[in-house]
Amino acid sequence: MTEIKQDVQAQLHDMVDADWEEQVEFLKEITRFPSLSGQEADVHRHIASFLEKELHLQVDTFGLDIDKIKNLPGYSPVEWTYENSSIVVGKHEGSEGEANSLIFQGHTDVVSPEPSHLWKQDPYDPWEENGRLYGRGAADMKAGLTAFLFAYRALYKAGWQPKSNLMMQFVPDEERTGNGALAALHEGYTAKAALIPEPFGMFPANAQVGSLWFRVKWDTIKRTEDGHVQTNAIEKSQVIISRLHAFVDRLNKNVTHPAFAEMREPIELNIGKIQSGDFESNEPVTAKMEGRIGVLPGETVKERQQQMQQLLAEELQDDEWFRLQPPEIEFYGFHAEATVSDDEAPIFQALDTAHETVVGEAAQRRSLPSTTDARFFQLYYDIDTVCYGPTGGCFHEIDEWVDLESLKQVTKVYTNMIISWCGIEPINNDPS
Numbered sequence: 001m002t003e004i005k006q007d008v009q010a011q012l013h014d015m016v017d018a019d020w021e022e023q024v025e026f027l028k029e030i031t032r033f034p035s036l037s038g039q040e041a042d043v044h045r046h047i048a049s050f051l052e053k054e055l056h057l058q059v060d061t062f063g064l065d066i067d068k069i070k071n072l073p074g075y076s077p078v079e080w081t082y083e084n085s086s087i088v089v090g091k092h093e094g095s096e097g098e099a100n101s102l103i104f105q106g107h108t109d110v111v112s113p114e115p116s117h118l119w120k121q122d123p124y125d126p127w128e129e130n131g132r133l134y135g136r137g138a139a140d141m142k143a144g145l146t147a148f149l150f151a152y153r154a155l156y157k158a159g160w161q162p163k164s165n166l167m168m169q170f171v172p173d174e175e176r177t178g179n180g181a182l183a184a185l186h187e188g189y190t191a192k193a194a195l196i197p198e199p200f201g202m203f204p205a206n207a208q209v210g211s212l213w214f215r216v217k218w219d220t221i222k223r224t225e226d227g228h229v230q231t232n233a234i235e236k237s238q239v240i241i242s243r244l245h246a247f248v249d250r251l252n253k254n255v256t257h258p259a260f261a262e263m264r265e266p267i268e269l270n271i272g273k274i275q276s277g278d279f280e281s282n283e284p285v286t287a288k289m290e291g292r293i294g295v296l297p298g299e300t301v302k303e304r305q306q307q308m309q310q311l312l313a314e315e316l317q318d319d320e321w322f323r324l325q326p327p328e329i330e331f332y333g334f335h336a337e338a339t340v341s342d343d344e345a346p347i348f349q350a351l352d353t354a355h356e357t358v359v360g361e362a363a364q365r366r367s368l369p370s371t372t373d374a375r376f377f378q379l380y381y382d383i384d385t386v387c388y389g390p391t392g393g394c395f396h397e398i399d400e401w402v403d404l405e406s407l408k409q410v411t412k413v414y415t416n417m418i419i420s421w422c423g424i425e426p427i428n429n430d431p432s
């Protein structure tokens with residue numbers, strides 16, 4: 001069997017090379033969909049048709065029902081609807097069922113390309129330059145989606161099929177919550193192991209931070225007996241921002257977790273939005289800011305919330321204004337815990353072997369300073385999961401790009417993964 005496997009491996013690698021232009025073309029096609037979080041339904045229809053027509057998979061498309069998941073661990077509370085979102089699952093049922101079943105999972109949502117006028121070209125009209133494909137979502141993570149789609153297509157075209165069940169999940173809203181991943185798993189779409197091709201440079205990721213979104217609101221006007229007192233709400237934002245940074249600096253000094261101890265600032269704070277003021281000659285008296293803060297393994301989202309509430313209620317007491325009227329804080333969107341994988345689990349070993357066969361070097365591990373959907377699989381469904389995808393850069397920024405050669409290699413690694421993990425058999429021998 002080993003020899004047959006090696007023959008099929010070589011055959012599938014050739015197939016990936018032969019279909020390469022088509023793969024890049026398909027990547028461009030799906031990158032042209034402006035699938036911002038909450039707007040994934042259109043690109044999902046396009047992908048569902050590919051799953052049916054090109055891969056001959058059983059396809060389920062369904063909506064994301066908040067009522068079904070809102071009480072589950074890992075759920076992130078939202079202030080938006082999922083009317084224009086959907087979940088697409090393509091499934092092959094193998095003769096050995098769940099024995100060595102595998103999920104390829106990827107999110108189709110992208111973050112805003114704004115300010116889009118700063119891009120070299122239109123972010124939704126992808127272009128190639130020096131071996132890279134540029135465009136919003138090209139790397140994060142539409143390239144990865146094509147890696148598993150075309151790995152499977154190579155297998156199918158060569159006349160083979162997985163022996164164990166193989167599933168592809170396309171999920172929405174990874175960039176704000178991960179609720180799409182949770183909904184798919186809750187619906188029963190589970191397996192023995194999962195691969196998520198996030199574009200982290202062909203390093204199997206074995207640890208990732210969590211993420212919490214917050215909103216701080218403050219008024220800088222207060223009624224008194226003879227009228228009111230007020231101060232400038234925009235200027236007071238400086239006090240809040242500097243206290244938040246001091247808080248995060250303290251947290252980062254005390255990080256001992258081995259996966260993150262070497263990282264300079266594993267817990268990052270980002271102030272992403274600020275809103276205040278409406279007239280040049282008026283003093284603004286209300287403001288709000290929204291941002292994101294990291295969470296490490298061993299910490300909980302709840303603890304981080306309490307620390308931040310305490311920070312604003314107590315530590316701002318030395319500020320004259322905020323002692324009078326402390327800001328309020330609320331939490332919405334990402335309520336993501338950190339997760340650490342057992343990187344000796346069989347799925348890691350299989351991926352290490354597949355990587356080494358294709359690349360010729362051992363794969364290095366990586367800890368991620370960001371969150372991914374892998375946490376749902378690992379923390380709440382006990383499914384060993386690896387994030388492993390192509391090399392890219394400027395995710396969420398202007399001029400996002402993916403390295404095309406690395407995408408081709410990842411596609412080949414995935415063909416090896418299907419062979420070694422699920423096992424394969426000729427399509428003709430299918431008893432059905």
Ligand SMILES: [Zn+2]
Pocket residue numbers: 107140141174198
């Ligand atoms: Zn991503």
